[in-house]
Amino acid sequence: MEKYAQLVVRSKSVSIDDLFTYKIPEFLLCDLKVGHRVLVPFGQGNKPTEGFVFEINDKSKLEDGKLKQIIDILDENPMLRVEDLELINWMRNRYLCTYMDCINLMYPKGYKLNSYRIINLGDSLRSLSDTDLYIELEKLNNSQKEVVEKVINSKGRLKVDNLESICKNTNEIYKMNKEKLIDLSWAYESKKNEKKICYVSLSMSKEKIDDYIVENKIRVTELQRNILNFLENNDDVEINDLLDLLSVHRQSITSLQKKKLVTLEFKDYYRQPEHIFTQQSKKVKLNEEQISAVQKITSEMFNDDKKPYMINGVTGSGKTEVYMEIIEYALEQGLDSIFLVPEISLTPQVIDRLKNRFGSIVGVFHSKLSEGQRHDVYRAVREGRVRILIGPRSALFAPFNSLGVIIIDEFHEGSYKSEQNPKFSTIEVAKFIGLKNKVSVVLGSATPSVDEYYRAKSGQYNLINIRQRANKKPLPKIEVVDMKKELTNGNKSIFSFRLQEEIKRTVESGNQVILFLNRRGYANFVSCRSCGFLFQCENCDISLTYHKESNTGRCHYCGYEVKIPKKCPECDSEYLKPFGVGTQKIEEELQGIFPNVNILRVDKDNTSKKGSLEEILNKFESGEAQILIGTQMISKGLDFANVTLVGILSADMMLNFPDFKSFESTFQLVTQVSGRAGRAEKEGNVILQTYDTNHYAIRRAINYDFDGFYEDEIKIRKAFGYTPFNNMLSVVISGKNEKTVIESAKNMYNSIVYLLENRGINNFDFILGPNPCSISKIDKNYRWQLLFKDDNIEINLLKGIIKYICITKREVVFRKGVNISIDINPNSVL
DNA sequence: AGCACGCCGACT
DNA sequence: GTCGGCGTGCTC
Numbered sequence: 001m002e003k004y005a006q007l008v009v010r011s012k013s014v015s016i017d018d019l020f021t022y023k024i025p026e027f028l029l030c031d032l033k034v035g036h037r038v039l040v041p042f043g044q045g046n047k048p049t050e051g052f053v054f055e056i057n058d059k060s061k062l063e064d065g066k067l068k069q070i071i072d073i074l075d076e077n078p079m080l081r082v083e084d085l086e087l088i089n090w091m092r093n094r095y096l097c098t099y100m101d102c103i104n105l106m107y108p109k110g111y112k113l114n115s116y117r118i119i120n121l122g123d124s125l126r127s128l129s130d131t132d133l134y135i136e137l138e139k140l141n142n143s144q145k146e147v148v149e150k151v152i153n154s155k156g157r158l159k160v161d162n163l164e165s166i167c168k169n170t171n172e173i174y175k176m177n178k179e180k181l182i183d184l185s186w187a188y189e190s191k192k193n194e195k196k197i198c199y200v201s202l203s204m205s206k207e208k209i210d211d212y213i214v215e216n217k218i219r220v221t222e223l224q225r226n227i228l229n230f231l232e233n234n235d236d237v238e239i240n241d242l243l244d245l246l247s248v249h250r251q252s253i254t255s256l257q258k259k260k261l262v263t264l265e266f267k268d269y270y271r272q273p274e275h276i277f278t279q280q281s282k283k284v285k286l287n288e289e290q291i292s293a294v295q296k297i298t299s300e301m302f303n304d305d306k307k308p309y310m311i312n313g314v315t316g317s318g319k320t321e322v323y324m325e326i327i328e329y330a331l332e333q334g335l336d337s338i339f340l341v342p343e344i345s346l347t348p349q350v351i352d353r354l355k356n357r358f359g360s361i362v363g364v365f366h367s368k369l370s371e372g373q374r375h376d377v378y379r380a381v382r383e384g385r386v387r388i389l390i391g392p393r394s395a396l397f398a399p400f401n402s403l404g405v406i407i408i409d410e411f412h413e414g415s416y417k418s419e420q421n422p423k424f425s426t427i428e429v430a431k432f433i434g435l436k437n438k439v440s441v442v443l444g445s446a447t448p449s450v451d452e453y454y455r456a457k458s459g460q461y462n463l464i465n466i467r468q469r470a471n472k473k474p475l476p477k478i479e480v481v482d483m484k485k486e487l488t489n490g491n492k493s494i495f496s497f498r499l500q501e502e503i504k505r506t507v508e509s510g511n512q513v514i515l516f517l518n519r520r521g522y523a524n525f526v527s528c529r530s531c532g533f534l535f536q537c538e539n540c541d542i543s544l545t546y547h548k549e550s551n552t553g554r555c556h557y558c559g560y561e562v563k564i565p566k567k568c569p570e571c572d573s574e575y576l577k578p579f580g581v582g583t584q585k586i587e588e589e590l591q592g593i594f595p596n597v598n599i600l601r602v603d604k605d606n607t608s609k610k611g612s613l614e615e616i617l618n619k620f621e622s623g624e625a626q627i628l629i630g631t632q633m634i635s636k637g638l639d640f641a642n643v644t645l646v647g648i649l650s651a652d653m654m655l656n657f658p659d660f661k662s663f664e665s666t667f668q669l670v671t672q673v674s675g676r677a678g679r680a681e682k683e684g685n686v687i688l689q690t691y692d693t694n695h696y697a698i699r700r701a702i703n704y705d706f707d708g709f710y711e712d713e714i715k716i717r718k719a720f721g722y723t724p725f726n727n728m729l730s731v732v733i734s735g736k737n738e739k740t741v742i743e744s745a746k747n748m749y750n751s752i753v754y755l756l757e758n759r760g761i762n763n764f765d766f767i768l769g770p771n772p773c774s775i776s777k778i779d780k781n782y783r784w785q786l787l788f789k790d791d792n793i794e795i796n797l798l799k800g801i802i803k804y805i806c807i808t809k810r811e812v813v814f815r816k817g818v819n820i821s822i823d824i825n826p827n828s829v830l
Numbered sequence: 831a832g833c834a835c836g837c838c839g840a841c842t
Numbered sequence: 843g844t845c846g847g848c849g850t851g852c853t854c
Contacts, residue, residue, distance in 0.1 A: 009853085013831055020854040043853050044833045060854090067854060174833080811850090 003029060005070060006055035008099040009042050010113070014807055017098040021060050022051070023069045032056065032070070035078030035085060039071040039113070039188070048115040048188040050074070052103055054085055074190055079107055081399065083437055090432055096803055096822045097422035105397045105422070110193020110375040117160040118187045119151050119173075122180035144176060151182055160184070193375045196266040198239040200253060203263045206232040218259050223248050227256060239264070284321050289313075289466045293322050296464060298329040301404060301440055308431055308441035310411075310456045313466030314475060314704065315446045315675025320350060321470070323407050324357055326442065327388055331358070335404025336381075339390040340426065342413035342636070343367070348614050349639055350409070351390055358388055365391025365398075368610050393418060393426040396433070406430045407442045410636055412449040412668055414827045423823045427452065446675060447668040447706060450713050451724040476646070476677040476684030478670075478702040483650075483691045494581050494589060499647050499687045503590075503627070507597055511644040511682065512620070513627045515590070516673045517583050518653055520603035520631050521545035524580025526553055526564055530573035535564065541777040546578040547605075548588070558779040586629050586649065598625035602633050635672045641680035648673055651690040651698055658774060659828045660722050663697040667709050670701035723825055727795050729788040730829060731802065732773060732821040733814070738782040740815035745770035745784040747813050751805050759797075766791040774830040781819070787829060 006019040022040055024032055032038070034053050042049035048071070060067065080088075080103070088102040120126075125136060125148065133152075137145055151158055160173060176182045202209060209228065213220060220228070226246055231237065243250060256262045286294070293311060300306045313319045327337045339354065341347045355362050363377045363386030380386040381398045389398050393416055396406070408416065408430060416426035427443065434441035443452065443461070456463045469475065481496040491497055506513050523546035526535045535544045537555035544553030546564065554561045568576055578585075583603045591599055600616050607613040613633070620628050621640060628634065654666040670688065678684020690698055700709035718725055733748070735741045749770050756764070768787035776783055790798055805813050806820050814820065 004854095007854090011831065011853090013853095015851095016831085016853065018854090022854060040854085043831085047832070062854065 001058060002060075002064075004057050004060040004067070005032065005038070005053045006057065007038065007040065007051040007053045007070075008103065009040065010050040010052075010100055010103075011042075012100075014098060014810070017100070017807070019054055020051070021062055021067055023060075023064075023067045024056070025069050028070060028073060031073060033078050034082060035080035037074040037079045037111070039074055039190075041068050041071065046186065048113070048186050050113040052080060052099075053078075074113065075111070079111065083433075084397075084399075086436060087429070087432065091422050091424055091429065093799075094428070095422040095424050095824055096799060096806075101421040105394065107399075108193065108375040108378045109371055110191065112191040112193075113188060114191065115186055115188035117184050118156065119147075119154075119158045119160060120156050120183045120185065121148070121151055122177070122182045124180040126183075140181070143172065144181065147173070147176065148181060193372055194268065194379065195372060195376070196268060199236050199265045199267055200231065200239050200242055200262055201236050201265070202228070202231045203260055209261065213261070218261070220259075220261075221252070223252050224256055227252060228261065231262065236265075284318065284470065286318070286321060286325070287468060287470065287472070289468055290318055290322050290325075290470070293464045293466060294325040294329070296462065297326050297440060297442060301330065301333065301335070304438055306438075306440065307460065307462050308434055308443065309464060310448060310452065310461040311442065311444040311464045311466065312448055312453075312456075312706070313444065313446060313464075314469060315672065316469040316471065316473075316475075316679050317446070317466040318470030319409070319444045319446075319466070320353060322466075323409065323442070323444065324354065326405055326407070326440075327354075327358070330404040330440075331361075331387060333404065335402055336400040337388045337405040337407065338395055338398060338400070338403065339388065340393060340395060340406070340408045340416075340430075341390060342410050342415045343392060347636075348617065354388065354390055361385070361387040363389045363391075365389060365395040367392060393424075396426060396429060403433075403437060403439050405440045405442065406434060407444065409444050411443040411452065412445045412447055413636075414665075417825075417827045419827075421821075423821075423826070425825065447671045449668075450664050450710060450717065453710055454714060454724040471680065473678055473681075473683060475704050476674055476686045478674055478686040478688055480693055480698070480702055481687060481689045482693050483689050486689075494586060494649060495593065496687070496689055499649075499689065500593060502645055502685065502687055503594070503647070506645040506685075507594070507626045510642075512623070512625075512640060512642040513645045513647065514634060514638075514640075514643050514673075514676050515586060515627060515629045515647045515649060516631075516634065516669075517581065517586055517629070517649040518631055518669065519545075519580070519582045520584070520605055521554065521556075521582035522548040522584040522588075523578030523582060526576060526578050528568040528570060528573060529575040529577055531568060531571035533568050533570040535562070538562075539777070539780045541775050545582065548578075548584055557775070581650070583629050583631060590627065590629070594627075597627060599627045599629065600625040602628065602630035604631070604633070607633065632669070634676070635669055638676055639679050640676070642682070643677055643679070644682050644684050646674055646677040646684065646686045648686065648688040651688055652692055655690075655692060655695060655697060659830060660717075660720070661828065663695075663713060663716075666695075666697045667701045667706075667713075670698070671704065671706070674701075721789055721791055726789045726791055728825055728829075729790070729798065729802065730821075730823045730826045731786045731788075731806065732783055732823070733770075733785070733818055734778075734781040734783045734821070735815075735818035736780055736782070737815075737817060741782045741784050741818055742770075744814040744818045745786060747815075748805060749786060751809070751813050752801060755801050755804075756793075761793065763792065766793055785829070 003024045005022050005024050007022060009016060009020060034056055036053045038051045038053060040049055040051045084106055088099060091102045092099055125133060128136060137148060177184045204212060227248060230246060257264055297309055311319060323339065330337050341350060351364055363380055365377060381389060381400055384401060389395050408427060411427060418424050430441050433439055455461060481498050486496045503513050525543035526546050535553045537544055537558065537560045539560055540555055540557045542555055542557055544555055547554050551564055552561050553564055567574055583601055587599055587601045600620055602613065602616055619625060648670060651666060651670060654662060654669055674686040677686055688702065696712045697709065733741055733745045753764060766789045770784050770786050773783040773785045788798055806822060
């Protein structure tokens with residue numbers, strides 16, 4: 001009986017985001033499984049294309065004549081598991097993205113299919129003798145002649161891309177193809193980024209080899225003799241070592257192989273990511289709260305209907321120890337674990353603790369891993385050599401055979417929401433996986449997000465509280481300094497008198513200080529005090545951040561950089577002045593106040609190089625410096641025993657950010673940063689500088705009153721209809737041409753209104769916009785936005801309509817050259 | 831993305 | 843009347 005496969009083909013075009021039916025040839029019938037990667041002909045040109053089998057059926061909706069056949073299976077085992085397919089379907093619908101967007105998350109880019117067109121001589125020229133061919137050639141025009149000559153010289157290995165120098169467009173090529181002057185055919189290569197290492201050994205025992213050479217009268221050169229001698233004493237030598245040690249060429253070895261004296265064997269090689277940060281592992285005894293958290297979760301591990309868990313534990317409550325106990329229990333039961341962290345490069349200490357405890361079965365996914373290393377980790381997970389994977393949100397899709405636990409540490413962090421397609425929420429996806437595959441999902445944070453805490457309170461999570469720090473020390477006291485008063489007392493510096501005094505005291509007593517400021521660079525912007533001219537990015541709607549060491553203004557969005565001149569380009573005055581403070585300026589001023597103190601700085605500007613963050617942290621840990629200045633990067637995961645003072649230089653900077661989540665992030669940052677103080681035996685102290693001493697986010701934060709903050713914040717969210725009470729859907733339309741962007745945005749609004757009116761909906765208050773985005777231009781692209789709340793409209797109806805307009809009717813509604821970005825519950829609406 | 835088809839203006 | 847540019851639409 002005929003069988004048919006429903007598959008998704010790899011393509012960059014949104015309009016091909018659908019299931020296509022192919023016939024399964026008989027020779028593949030028993031091998032082909034759902035989830036397999038296959039090779040299929042696609043489009044009028046039958047281009048060899050990668051496909052992913054989603055279904056296998058007995059019947060086809062389409063008539064047989066329209067169907068093509070699958071050519072081959074590309075991998076021995078299906079690349080996607082049945083549960084992956086289910087997840088892909090769910091994500092595609094939830095985040096309004098394509099199948100391919102989701103599939104791309106599931107396996108590393110190393111598995112690739114490249115197809116290209118090969119040109120040969122066409123039928124009308126092929127059988128001709130040399131002289132006839134010459135005559136035919138003379139009849140052609142110049143460019144045709146050149147093409148045919150190139151084809152003749154290339155011996156059938158000519159790619160169409162190589163002809164671009166001759167033909168301006170590929171049209172000419174197609175025409176020649178039709179006239180049978182040339183023949184176009186497809187070729188493809190399937191890549192698997194699996195690094196193999198070649199090992200060399202003698203093909204027979206050393207006793208026999210000399211006889212063999214004599215018997216068969218084999219000539220062996222001196223170099224080759226050396227190789228054989230070496231191999232007689234060392235079996236299984238890596239070929240590169242052999243080449244290096246004996247300084248011979250590969251040629252010698254291949255010739256020995258041809259003479260059947262040595263054998264080459266390819267073995268898998270696993271690239272080991274190196275690892276720099278070192279820390280002594282301290283064995284900890286869990287306190288009662290920690291033990292009961294572990295017991296609650298482990299005791300339910302095999303329950304079918306368990307809810308996800310939320311651990312709300314104060315900073316320093318030893319959540320990592322709890323996670324490790326859970327992972328160990330799972331391991332004893334034969335279950336694998338995924339440990340998600342917000343950004344892997346920021347948590348070297350956590351990785352180290354896991355590696356110390358569990359050894360080589362711990363795998364790490366890095367944003368800084370090479371594609372090959374990532375590939376190796378993926379395979380190690382598949383083959384069961386890695387049982388615990390620690391990584392950022394992408395680690396969620398690792399192909400574990402028996403996954404038991406997903407831990408999301410610091411789950412309130414923004415990096416858990418993807419900014420690229422599919423714009424998924426890690427928490428939502430983890431919960432989906434947990435529900436479908438009976439996996440225990442554990443969210444942990446000292447400062448849960450308001451959204452998830454609301455869900456916990458309404459019973460969607462098992463809420464576990466840990467209220468005591470592991471070292472039983474009280475949380476560091478947070479002292480507020482009113483910067484308005486500092487100003488009236490004549491202190492214009494960034495450092496209040498209190499903070500200066502405390503830094504001095506701390507350093508003198510041999511302890512360490514962490515200073516936090518959420519802005520890198522030297523100054524916020526450069527402006528002319530005479531005429532008000534502001535240095536702005538050419539490509540973005542953003543003022544340039546001043547970087548002193550290079551005397552430039554830099555755009556933190558697109559990387560644009562420009563020298564700051566001595567005189568104002570507008571009015572020629574010399575009153576150009578940098579305004580606002582960044583970490584670089586803090587460093588400079590602090591060094592001025594404390595010339596004998598060593599200061600380290602950590603921000604995106606000096607940690608982009610691999611290992612540089614670890615290096616700085618190691619220096620700080622070893623006491624080489626007394627003060628560490630940093631941005632968000634130092635707000636979490638760091639554990640330094642000697643830090644007794646934390647200074648938060650400007651809490652307002654975050655508070656005044658124009659986004660509805662800015663109060664929440666202020667509260668979170670203050671709490672997290674304060675938690676860096678007094679983590680070991682010594683008591684910690686925090687000084688928080690602000691102009692707005694009365695804001696509830698600040699007041700609640702200094703008392704570590706999360707529940708109080710939550711109560712304040714949730715009222716506001718409810719009043720304005722923000723999450724968690726409503727879903728918010730953002731559609732950003734961008735493009736280089738401002739006019740077409742605006743036109744498209746207005747078109748979209750009108751189309752939606754039209755469709756909704758047809759369904760009897762007349763109140764459109766839930767649509768905000770179209771408006772220019774707060775940052776109305778990024779990297780030369782103008783940006784307009786439409787915001788939807790599912791206030792009085794069913795979310796699936798809304799999503800259906802948006803999908804219909806943005807994808808199905810895309811060409812009708814949107815002008816050419818505009819991009820559409822759809823985001824469900826975006827992190828920020830800028 | 832490709833590739834083909836078809837409409838329209840320019841040129842023999 | 844024909845050639846070639848490009849806009850349009852489909853891909854199992």
